[in-house]
Amino acid sequence: MRRVLARCVLLVLLAVPAVVSAATPCAACSCAPRSPERVFRHADAAFVGSVVHEQEIDPTTTVQTFEVRSVYKGPLGPTVDVIAPIGTGGGSTCAVLYGPGEVAVILDRQGDAWTTDACSRITAEQLNRLAPSPAHPSPPPVATPTVSLLPAARGPGGVGWPTAILGLLAGIAAIAAALAVATRRGREPPAASSPPRDGSPTDDPADAGPSG
Secondary structure: OHHHHHHHHHHHHHHHHHHHHHHHHHHOOOOOOOOHHHHHHOOOEEEEEEEEEEEEEEOOEEEEEEEEEEEEEOOOOOEEEEEEOEEOOEEOOOOOOOOOOEEEEEEEEEOOEEEOOHHHOOOHHHHHHHOOOOEOOOOOOOOOOOOOOOOOOEOHHHOEHHHHHHHHHHHHHHHHHHHHHHHHHHHOOOOOOOOOOOOOOOOOHHHOOOOO
């Protein structure tokens, strides 16, 4: 009886390490060793900031909104949303959710969004060593005001002021043209009278003979 019990205990002791080693890859994230320099070089963006809002999109997806204080790499504004494939229902074992306080975050592009993982963890001290001159976050884009076209003011009788002004200018131009034509006609000399064709004497004293 004792030999049977000893064999059972021995089998259990031999089986436990095998079960634990088989379950380890499924229960934890496996990261290839990378230096901080390589992590920073392959990152799409890097910053130092703190979490100001967190929202669970679905049981396996959470979005954390960070307030950005210093930008070490990439085009980042005052705030950035970081997607973590993890939630109350589980998710990726390599996903990471940051707690309160200021942290350094390495970002990777995921379409039009940002994401990160536990294999890209880095400290603020390491970022300062890799990029000693951080930049301030870019200001948010300013909305361009739309210019509304106001209707033209209307004069008496419902006629717009532009139309009335054009009509007034046309009238002035017509009057000026008429005055110019009249002035030109007044300056032309009168036409010379033609001599009579029937041979009758003229009244010119130079044509009359000496009086006798």
